[in-house]
Amino acid sequence: MxxxxxxxxxxxxxxxxxxxxxxxxxxxxxxxxxxxxxxxxxxxxxxxxxxxxxxxxxxxxxxxxxxxxxxxxxxxxxxxxxxxxxxxxxxxxxxxxxxxxxxxxxxxxxxxxxxxxxxxxxxxxxxxxxxxxxxxxxxxxxxxxxxxxxxxxxxxxxxxxxxxxxxxxxxHPNSLASSGLDPLGLADVADRVSHALPDVLGRERGRFAGRHVTVVGAGHSAANTLLALAELAEQESDTRITWLIRNASAVRVTTSDDDGLAARASIGRRVDALVAAGRITVLDRFEIVRLGRTDDGVRLIGARAGELVEHDTDLVVSATGxxxxxxxxxxxxxxxxxxxxxxxxxxxxxxxxxxxxxxxxxxxxxxxxxxxxxxxxxxxxxxxxxxxxxxxxxxxxxxxxxxxxxxxxxxxxxxxxxxxxxxxxxxxxxxxxxxxxxxxxxxxxxxxxxxxx
The missing domain is CATH 3.50.50.60 (FAD/NAD(P)-binding domain)
Structure with a gap:
């Protein structure tokens, strides 16, 4: 045996x-x-x-x-x-x-x-x-x-x-919600939520031009989309950009001058400059808990400073990893x-x-x-x-x-x-x-x- x-x-x-x-x-x-x-x-x-x-x-x-x-x-x-x-x-x-x-x-x-x-x-x-x-x-x-x-x-x-x-x-993107779960109401507005790194200046231009776009995420994928949207806004003046982040600042994008990666520092400086010039509006410390449909777009409902607040936008770009x-x-x-x-x-x-x-x-x-x-x-x-x-x-x-x-x-x-x-x-x-x-x-x-x- x-x-x-x-x-x-x-x-x-x-x-x-x-x-x-x-x-x-x-x-x-x-x-x-x-x-x-x-x-x-x-x-x-x-x-x-x-x-x-x-x-x-x-x-x-x-x-x-x-x-x-x-x-x-x-x-x-x-x-x-x-x-x-x-x-x-x-x-x-x-x-x-x-x-x-x-x-x-x-x-x-x-x-x-x-x-x-x-x-x-x-x-x-x-x-x-x-x-x-x-x-x-x-x-x-x-x-x-x-x-x-x-x-x-x-x-x-x-x-x-x-x-x-x-x-x-x-x-398999991360959730828009801080909990790690999909926010309530996502299924109702799925057609108004974009994947990461959309082709804003190319094949998807028509979707974004002249719209209010909210980019969610604090990494470099978000930064790329913000830069592309800013370029689109130069050509289509009605295009508005909001950058929504969960923390007080986007430390992964905003880098110091002594960053060992010059290009990484450069992309951070470019985004910072657009924010300082008022071309990108930052909505910080916003933790999404629910999404709702409006006549023209999406309503983001989230916790900010201990209170529930709302943010309306036409489109959302999910760049959360x-x-x-x-x-x-x-x-x-x-x-x-x-x-x-x-x-x-x-x-x-x-x-x-x-x-x-x-x-x-x-x-x-x-x-x-x-x-x-x-x-x-x-x-x-x-x-x-x-x-x-x-x-x-x-x-x-x-x-x-x-x-x-x-x-x-x-x-x-x-x-x-x-x-x-x-x-x-x-x-x-x-x-x-x-x-x-x-x-x-x-x-x-x-x-x-x-x-x-």
Whole structure:
């Protein structure tokens, strides 16, 4: 009996290794995971919820990244691309989200080794073990993962030897309410509440021009929208702007002259100047509790100085940050920090109260490991609610994870990350002074935040 028990897991493990690795999300980090698996000779399938790769980035494609091309291309992906004659765009230039997709991600996804392994219009709604909920332990590590997903053909299930979840956070914004819950009445005014980083000067111009717009949020995504709206107001004089924040000041945007990131200080100074000139009205210490519909727009009801007050506006831009979708992982054994919802061993390295993007230590599979063997969060989703993510960090994460999957413990453990001296941490300005920026993580089928790569 003992001999049988010892041999069955071995047989199961060999069977498990015949299955592909499942990658959730076809953004930069998901595709980088694929490139690393190609180099390791490990089969994989990428499941992308959008109808195209990089679907989240396309939503903020008008936004310019803060890091130049040389810092936003994954090394393994670059090796595969250059073998086909692809050339890195001007290394020091700053790509927009659209340029990142069209000039880098689309050619990468079109490579023969990757193209046939991408499934679009597949929204993974749950991950578990085949025939096991999270309470079952015996032979768990040798049991395939099971992914249930919505597809164009209905509900389908897929099996995998390991799962790398790079689905990001962009489609899961934080609440407008300080409680963390959606404010009462949100459903009634949903058509008058915009996502973060709307294309104010481009395809969504007609929605914002000549309107009173209230931007909610104290980070750099909010600052970008404020700058774009101010430019729109110069062209459409009836456009009015209110900046609503929960605290007395927006410390993440308003920066001092001795800030080590000149561009970050610059965006703060520009917003400060617009406020001082009366072009942006600040409504501070306002904590939203309820939303209501008016004839022309939205009424925000909130607590301010201990009293309930009202603020009427035409449109609201929600720029309050993002959070990971953990509902899909209820049957996976996760070990998450209780505050930022990042992997327990990673959380102290990325605490936004201590670290900026550039001061995060290199980390890999060891910090990303959960009690569920073979399951990893990577990219922006691995950072939970911390807004300090850089694409270069995500690339090193998946390089280490794929080395571990290949059994190369030495390479998996040897994590290195060379970040730009400034830390490349914040939404910033393009060389011509125009606004730029979201987290380079947003490109990871993920989210915009206060980091911009």
């Amino acid at each position: 003992t001999l049988i028990d010892l041999t069955v897991p071995s047989l199961q493990q060999r069977s498990l290794d015949t299955l592909p690795v499942a990658i959730i999300g076809a953004g930069p980090v998901g595709l980088a995971a694929a490139a690393n698996l190609v180099e390791r000779g490990i089969d994989f399938v990428i499941y992308e919820s959008g109808d195209q790769i990089g679907s989240s980035i396309r939503q903020w494609g008008h936004t310019r990244l803060f890091s130049p091309w040389k810092h936003v291309v994954d090394p393994a992906s670059r090796r595969l691309l250059e073998a086909t004659g692809w050339q890195l765009p001007a290394p020091e230039s700053l790509p927009t989200g659209t340029e990142l997709v069209e000039q880098y991600l689309e050619p990468l996804a079109a490579l023969d080794e990757i193209a046939g392994r991408i499934r679009t219009d597949v929204r993974v709604e749950a991950v578990t073990r085949q025939g096991m909920d999270r309470t079952r332990t015996a032979r768990r590590a040798a049991t395939p993962f099971l992914l249930r997903a919505h597809t164009v053909d209905g509900i389908e299930e897929f099996t995998a030897r390991a799962v790398i979840d790079t689905s990001g956070t962009y489609s 993002f959070r990971p979708d953990l509902d899909m992982l209820r049957e996976i054994r996760l070990e998450l920090d209780e505050i930022v919802e990042a992997p327990k061993r990673l959380a102290p390295l990325i605490d936004p109260n201590v670290h900026t993007c550039g001061t995060v230590e290199p980390h890999g599979f060891a910090e990303l490991t959960h009690p569920e063997p073979g399951f990893f969060l990577a990219g922006m989703k691995s950072y939970g609610r911390a807004p300090t993510f850089l694409l270069a960090t995500g690339y090193e994460q998946v390089r280490s994870i794929t080395a571990w999957l290949a059994g190369d413990l030495a390479a998996a453990s040897n994590v290195e990350l060379v970040l730009p001296e400034t830390g490349v941490c914040s939404t910033s300005l393009a060389p011509d002074g125009s606004s730029c920026g979201t987290s380079d993580a947003a490109s990871g089928a993920s989210s915009a935040s206060s980091c911009c790569s």
